[in-house]
Amino acid sequence: MADLLKALGEFNRLSLVYELCECAKPRNAMCLCDCCSVDSSVASRHLKVLAQEGVVRIERKGRERMYSLNRAEVAARLRALADQIEG
């Protein structure tokens, strides 16, 4: 759980998540890269971290990689923590 929170607890990574929140369809890395003003290599690494924690899902589409949010799963994990904390 700490790893998930750490993944979400970085400003640019959370920005990527918020950006994906607004997208009904998967987005490629170049598009996502624009929302946080960092190099594409940096966005790539951030997205990799998010993928490792199951926050985003990657779908290969030719030479592009389309990212989308694992909405239900992430929401469920956050709610589980909230429930545990509320006791």
Add this chain to the structure above:
Amino acid sequence: MADLLKALGEFNRLSLVYELCECAKPRNAMCLCDCCSVDSSVASRHLKVLAQEGVVRIERKGRERMYSLNRAEVAARLRALADQIEG
């Protein structure tokens, strides 16, 4: 929000939160220090971070400081994020 997640996204800090989850009554720092096996100074710093993010509340009791979890507030913030992510 990123700051809250960052505060929770560190192993020992999350351990402190879990420990406080189990406590019906406020606990002092020495007691909490035992749950994660670190120096008392480290626990002090972690608790300070958690307090700054509103995760825990401090109550002075003589020479001790009693910590308790802001259960409702933290749970609400996590659920708000979950709602936003689920869209």
Add this chain to the structure above:
DNA sequence: GACTTATTTGTGCAAATGTGCAACTATTGG
């Protein structure tokens, strides 16, 4: 195959972070 585009990876660096120890500051109790 050569070229273009999208993305990842290697590298180096500066800043942030977690840690333990020792010294310091309360605050209580004798």
Add this chain to the structure above:
DNA sequence: CCAATAGTTGCACATTTGCACAAATAAGTC
């Protein structure tokens, strides 16, 4: 006042982290 206890802070150190740039990989297009 003095000793003991609880907690904080300064310091040094090791590790991690985020970043940019350049090079490498991958895949479509001509």
